[in-house]
Amino acid sequence: MNMGRVAGVIRTPDQRLRVFVSSTLKELAPERRAVRAAIERLAMAPVMFELGARPHPPRELYRAYLEQSDIFVGIYWEQYGWIAPGEGVSGLEDEWNLAPGIPKLIYLKAGEHRDERLDGLLARIRDDDHASYVAFTDAAELTGLVTADLATLLAERFDAANLRRPALAAPEVDVASTQLIGLPSPRTTLRGREQDLARLTRLLTEGERLVTVTGPGGIGKSRLAVAAARAAETSFPDGIAFVDLTRVGEAGRAMGAVANALGIRDAGHSLDEAVRVSLRERRMLVLLDNVEHVVDAAPELCAALIDDSAASLLATSRIPLRVDGEAIMELGPLQPAAAEQVFVERAQAAKPDFQRTDANAEALTAIVAALDGVPLALELAAARLRVMTPGALVERLDHALPLLADGGRDLPERQRTIRATIEWSIRLLNDDARRLLLRLGVFPTGFALEAAVWMAQGDETTALDAVSALVEGSLIRERDHGQRTWYTMPVPIREYVRQQLEGRGELEEARDLHARFYVQLAGRAGRALVTPEQRLWMPRLVDERDELRAAIDYLLQSHRLDDAAELLWPLLWFWFMGGQLIEASVWGTTLLAAEGSLSPRSSAIATFYGHALASWQSFEPVRVLRPLARAVKTFRREGDRFGQALVLITLATARLTKRFPDYIGAVRDARKSYALMEQIGDPFGQNIAGTTLGFLALLRRDFAGARRRFEEVIVRCREIDDRLFEGIAHYHLGWIDVQTGNLGQAKYRFGEQLRVSTDIGAEEGLAFSLEGFFAIAAQEDDAERAGRFFGAAEVLRERKALFWNRRFAFHTKTLQEIRGGSDAALFEVGRLDGRNADLDDVVALAFSMVRGTQLAALT
Incomplete structure (x- = not known):
């Protein structure tokens, strides 16, 4: 590997170990998300042309990115990829051709209808001695393969003694992004729900617009809904948005949660209208999770999401929504064989050497029967095998569950089971862990370790021990967010502990602790947000x-x-x-x-x-x-x-x-x-x-004065890595060039804003830059192309509620002129084409206008 190569003039998003990911975008969207997650878990930097915005950016751009990358990952399935005007090969093959002498990890998804040109590329790849080549079946398997392969490369080729790089930072989350909030990644394999999954997937793919999965808490509604949404993903070309309604708190805020999941920012007070406009022409799926928390808002939500749109709605709720057109799928407990398999898997997660044997088979059967096949109850009980045998667990459950369940006869049978299992699990904790668990119930979404220690209000070592006990008991779940550890509490457990806090009269005290933590956190964050530590x-x-x-x-x-x-x-x-x-x-x-x-x-x-x-x-x-x-x-x-x-x-x-x-x-x-x-x-x-x-x-x-100000802003932005305002400055410099007749330089400036916006996920920046390209095309008397740019920007603004005061919109005069001129009909043809086009194609068209001008500006 050439570790000493000189970086190109176009910089990659950060200076960490870089993994260039090459694939088609749409057919491999789930796989791209899986690979990004695997790369970031290892604290590397994925180099990806995302937002569906750059399937084939200028050759000079991805050449520079490839030259700065340390590992090449190629993911291929059936499509060969888009061939830009004037090119002989697709961007997919060109990226392989231009990849420098770096490790290459190639993953091929099984397929039956592979493009012949892709077969030709794969034949070349197989003959390359420097490429590692392996097949996979789905995104879950790919995650494991990529994680293992990258870890091996780290160990073999990138030891710290040879790298001379700064310490790795946590992967950056793009706060300005207006992308959809996608489906969560499951922690475990879905077991025993094959028939349920097939039925629910069929409902989604065969035209049902509103499907509600019902059942008691802990039965696995959310897990099944996420799996079905993934299985039906190809039926929803405009994507899937996930809305967690447990964190909303009140029905009046439900629409805000939906808007947030759709990537709508600052829509004003008319969220309902913003959501309706956003969904108007989109064939997408919205998954509303835990609707019972805001069931009073269900009619309004369903109307906004389904009426006058092509969207479909999948909901999970303990009770039906009782809305016209609702198809209800009631979810019951796992069958005994599947429940036992789930229990054994959870037990092995808690105690890796645990095995099902003839000696413990009878006890396992008894455990599954006692827990009624409820997945969350199985998980809680399995966690206890760290400290007791299956036989001892059966005895504990036989004594505890009937006694604990007697107090809740007004609850449905399965709900009594989960409540009793939660109570039993909590009683096994020591006083410190039990007290901390109750206080953590006031966190609506999750918390970091620092917050948990604060809530313990005691010795830090004791608090850490309490957190460990809660994780080991599966009462809270631990996940890594980059290099940060993040904890969540299953919804039924959180509801139970909040009820306990309220019954003891301790809820206000816990909420006060929670608020005081965030007041002091805000003070610390505020001081850091005006320094380069902002990105951390x-x-x-x-x-x-x-x-x-x-x-x-x-x-x-x-x-x-x-x-x-x-x-x-x-x-x-x-x-x-x-x-x-x-x-x-x-x-x-x-x-x-x-x-x-x-x-x-x-x-x-x-x-x-x-x-x-x-x-x-x-x-x-x-x-x-x-x-x-x-x-x-x-x-x-x-x-x-x-x-x-x-x-x-x-x-x-x-x-x-x-x-x-x-x-x-x-x-x-x-x-x-x-x-x-x-x-x-x-x-x-x-x-x-x-x-x-x-x-x-x-x-x-x-x-002249404006140019001087914006060039100063760009210099300062690059010093502090303020990419948002760097893009804004390029945008305004582009309009200076348009108004002074320097269209070549304007193309470069709007192209730079386009590049920055795709890198940080700022879709408002995409809209602004496309409006700039609209003005350039109009001045070049290409009305149809101008319409294509304007239409794409227009629909992007509608979908994300990215509206701007018309008085400050520089393109308004050009728009009025072209609509009142002889080319108005051509413009409207292009506009409709742009509204219906894939955003990646329109952005690729914009980048094709930048070629040549970009290199001239850089030199």
């Missing part, structure tokens, strides 16, 4: 997003308004980059309207959040100018230069949206903000203020 904290905050919401809600409900403000304020960059400013503004408005007194500082914070978005959305924002000006004075008195600078930026944008924009006042405020951000050493704040100043210069057609 953003993924963590993504994990903690729902817990932060729960903490803010509790503080507002408890009228601890100043604490709520201090949790909100430090996380501004997170709310902003994660597209949650609408939600944050609602919290700010709630603070302002809450009964009780706010400190001047909290009032200024609430004013900022309550009015910041109005400054962009309203065309007559005079009502927000005075409160924002008061907030500036408050932050100045408090000595908070960050707050002062931030509100000044908001004031500047508010002045622009007046009927007669106040450019002079806006420039004055933006310059003051920039100076303050510079004084406190906040480079991210400087990027926002600098971008605002560049934008103001561009609006006034001061092209």
Whole structure:
């Protein structure tokens, strides 16, 4: 391997050990997700052209990426891939041709209808002595193969003594991404549900629009639904979105959870309409998990998801939704043979040397019978084989379960079984572990180890022992999120322990502990978010997003308004980059309207959040100018230069949206903000203020001043790895070039924004760049191509609710001209084509326009 090669001018997303993944996108989407997960689990960096956006990017681009990669992974099935105009081979084969002398791991999925050209490529690959070649059947098997092969390469070829690389960081989560929230990866193999799986898959693929899987908690509804969704994946070309409703808390927030899963950010207060528009032309599946938590919202959800759309809905619920058109599939317990197989597998996970033998066969049969074939009960009981024999377990269950179940005769039979098994498992804990388990029940989604230790409120060693006991007892589950450890609690267990907390009068105390943890976490995160450590904290905050919401809600409900403000304020960059400013503004408005007194500082914070978005959305924002000006004075008195600078930026944008924009006042405020951000050493704040100043210069057609500002932003972005604002700066530079007649340079700039946006998953950036290419094509008198770009951007904005104040949209004038000109009909043909086209094809078309201009700009 050539470890000393020089990196190309186009940099890969990070500097970790890089694995280039080559495959077709659509037919191997589940496999690509599996390989990405395997690579990230080993703390490597996957180099992938995702978002369905770049099946064949410019040759120079993926050549540079290949040159910087350390391992080549090829995944092939039946398709040969798309051949770009003017090319003799597909991007798939070209990537193989250009791959440098690095280890190559090749995986071939069994298929019956393989393209002849792919067979030719595979024949070449088989003859290559440097390639490792293996067949696989599904994504689960591929995960194991890739993980094992990469681990072997690490051990054999990439030992630390030879690499001279910095320490590996946790894989980055793209906080700005608006991709669908996909299906969770199961921890275990689905057993004993073959007939159920076939039936449910058939319902989904044969036209049922609304299917509900019902059954008691712990019976395996979610596990079956996820498996059926995966099996039916090819029937839903626009993807599958997974919505976990256990974390929602109340019916009124259910639509927000759906919008989040669809990748909709900052849709305003009309979430229902945003969801309807997003789904209007999409053939996709939405999986609503645990609907019984928000069953009152079921009619509204079903109407928004199914009416006037091509989408289908799969729900899991303990009770039917009772909505017109609902097909109900009731899930019962596992059959004895399958239940015993599940129990043995779970027992081996807890005690690897456990085996079914003639000596313990009778005990295993008795255990399965006692637990009624309920999967979660089997898992809880199997965990106890770490410390007792099957015979001792039978005896314990025989004594405990009937006694514990007697108190719940109002519950269905299977529900009594799971409740009794939970109670029995908890009684086997020591006092410290039992106390911690109850407190952890207030986390709606999950928690990190640091949070668990905080909730224990005692000696750290004792807390760690308690966490280990809960994991060993299967009462909480441990997963790795990159290099972070993340714990979750099965829904039936969480419901039970919350009931226990409430019955003991300890629920408020636990919720208070939870909120205090996140107040201090927000303070630490806020300090780090204005440094290069931002990239380490953003993924963590993504994990903690729902817990932060729960903490803010509790503080507002408890009228601890100043604490709520201090949790909100430090996380501004997170709310902003994660597209949650609408939600944050609602919290700010709630603070302002809450009964009780706010400190001047909290009032200024609430004013900022309550009015910041109005400054962009309203065309007559005079009502927000005075409160924002008061907030500036408050932050100045408090000595908070960050707050002062931030509100000044908001004031500047508010002045622009007046009927007669106040450019002079806006420039004055933006310059003051920039100076303050510079004084406190906040480079991210400087990027926002600098971008605002560049934008103001561009609006006034001061092209030289605008170019200088945006080029400064790009330099600073590259110093601190701020990829979001780097893309924004390229976008504005592209419009400067369009307006000054330099279309070749404009293509390069919009291409750079396209590249950055696909790398970080920022689909709003994709929409902006496609609108830029629309303007270029229009100026080149290619109306049909212009329409294709515009239509793709238009549908992308609709699906993700990425709407922009029309006053600030640079392409509006060009749009009006082409629609009023002689080529209007051609434009509409292209527009409809763009709306119906695959996004990857449209983006590939954009990248084809960049060729040549990109290299010229780089040199």
